Amino acid sequence: MAKVVVITSGKGGVGKTTSCASIGTALAMQGFRTVLIDFDVGLRNLDLVMGCERRVVYDLINVLSGEAKLSQALIKDKRLDGLYMLPASQTRDKDALTLEGVEEIINELKEDFDYILCDSPAGIERGALLAMYFAEEAVIVTNPEVSSVRDSDRIIGLLDSKTRMAEQGQAVPSRLLITRYNPERVEQSEMMSVKDIEEILAIPLVGVVPESEAVLKASNQGIPVVHDQESDAGQAYSDMTARFLGEERDMRFAEIEKKGFFSRMFGGRR
Amino acid sequence: MKMFKKLFERDEVHSADVARERLKLMLSQDRLQRQQPDFLPRLQKELVDVIRRYTQSSQDDIQISCHALPQRSQIEVNVSWPRNT
Numbered sequence: 001m002a003k004v005v006v007i008t009s010g011k012g013g014v015g016k017t018t019s020c021a022s023i024g025t026a027l028a029m030q031g032f033r034t035v036l037i038d039f040d041v042g043l044r045n046l047d048l049v050m051g052c053e054r055r056v057v058y059d060l061i062n063v064l065s066g067e068a069k070l071s072q073a074l075i076k077d078k079r080l081d082g083l084y085m086l087p088a089s090q091t092r093d094k095d096a097l098t099l100e101g102v103e104e105i106i107n108e109l110k111e112d113f114d115y116i117l118c119d120s121p122a123g124i125e126r127g128a129l130l131a132m133y134f135a136e137e138a139v140i141v142t143n144p145e146v147s148s149v150r151d152s153d154r155i156i157g158l159l160d161s162k163t164r165m166a167e168q169g170q171a172v173p174s175r176l177l178i179t180r181y182n183p184e185r186v187e188q189s190e191m192m193s194v195k196d197i198e199e200i201l202a203i204p205l206v207g208v209v210p211e212s213e214a215v216l217k218a219s220n221q222g223i224p225v226v227h228d229q230e231s232d233a234g235q236a237y238s239d240m241t242a243r244f245l246g247e248e249r250d251m252r253f254a255e256i257e258k259k260g261f262f263s264r265m266f267g268g269r270r
Numbered sequence: 271m272k273m274f275k276k277l278f279e280r281d282e283v284h285s286a287d288v289a290r291e292r293l294k295l296m297l298s299q300d301r302l303q304r305q306q307p308d309f310l311p312r313l314q315k316e317l318v319d320v321i322r323r324y325t326q327s328s329q330d331d332i333q334i335s336c337h338a339l340p341q342r343s344q345i346e347v348n349v350s351w352p353r354n355t
């Protein structure tokens with residue numbers, strides 16, 4: 001039976017979609033059958049990051065309104081077996097997005113998959129609430145920035161009250177993923193540290209992804225950054241996913257990498 | 271000493287500390303508000319109306335606070351009014 005995981009944040013543009021694509025990809029690399037659902041109806045982004053935008057025929061709303069079967073809307077990843085995504089629609093109205101409809105889709109997917117990752121839209125409104133409602137686990141994506149941390153705290157509050165698990169008196173296990181982290185600026189006391197954010201939000205840390213040029217490059221190409229194992233961000237997402245699955249890994253990229261003389265001189269790539 | 275510090279430190283040097291402190295304050299208020307039931311403002315208003323129908327309490331004489339106990343929520347109402355001796 002699948003586990004439903006929501007990738008959420010409150011604040012927009014912090015790296016939910018980037019994270020969802022890379023975590024999903026990393027899970028599939030480990031052999032887990034994984035499906036990603038884009039809940040960002042109206043914007044539709046996940047298919048671009050996954051690089052499958054040209055193969056979108058039907059979307060979540062088509063399935064919800066009965067115009068297409070779930071199996072017709074699922075897009076198989078071209079690089080990995082066992083990785084699928086269900087795209088959001090770009091234009092259609094969001095009214096078809098109902099709790100009952102989403103529940104039906106999730107139940108059907110549960111038969112077939114190990115992990116169902118829900119890429120939440122920004123905000124704390126309907127779309128975000130729907131994305132989290134059936135979650136059995138949550139990854140809270142946070143940037144080291146006041147507004148992002150505050151919104152994450154709100155989202156944690158919603159996970160504690162507005163989810164099915166909460167209604168059944170249980171807490172949705174939630175873990176913190178800090179992205180766009182810049183250890184140099186933390187060293188300069190210009191940016192809050194991992195420890196600061198962890199303390200304030202009081203949920204366990206599952207990973208730290210540094211601010212990285214590799215992320216833009218990957219999204220330009222439509223290849224989730226975790227495929228780029230040369231890059232810091234790619235490695236950070238591998239580590240994060242391993243931790244998510246219960247492995248222990250050193251928290252790389254949370255500290256400044258002490259560069260040796262040569263790499264300092266010649267700017268060697270990590 | 272303080273002036274020297276101000277002169278030589280750029281403003282942003284400790285901006286992370288400022289961020290942390292602001293956040294702590296904000297979140298403690300946010301969290302308190304979250305614990306309160308949605309109906310609390312309405313209940314407060316109605317209670318004040320009812321109480322003032324019977325007593326000469328001023329707005330300040332009526333204090334209504336909400337607490338979260340481990341298993342239950344609790345509101346505490348404190349009312350006083352001037353005694354006509």
Ligand SMILES: Nc1ncnc2c1ncn2[C@@H]1O[C@H](COP(=O)(O)OP(=O)(O)OP(=O)(O)O)[C@@H](O)[C@H]1O
Pocket residue numbers: 009011012013014015016017018019040045120121122179180181209210211212213215216219233
């Ligand atoms: N670690 C990173 N380093 C550099 N850029 C990043 C990093 N993570 C994300 N970005 C960039 O930040 C932008 C927003 O990322 P993304 O779309 O994943 O955020 P989101 O939370 O899904 O946004 P939205 O709330 O709009 O759905 C993108 O341009 C992405 O390339």
Ligand SMILES: [Mg+2]
Pocket residue numbers: 016017018040045119120121
């Ligand atoms: Mg997104």
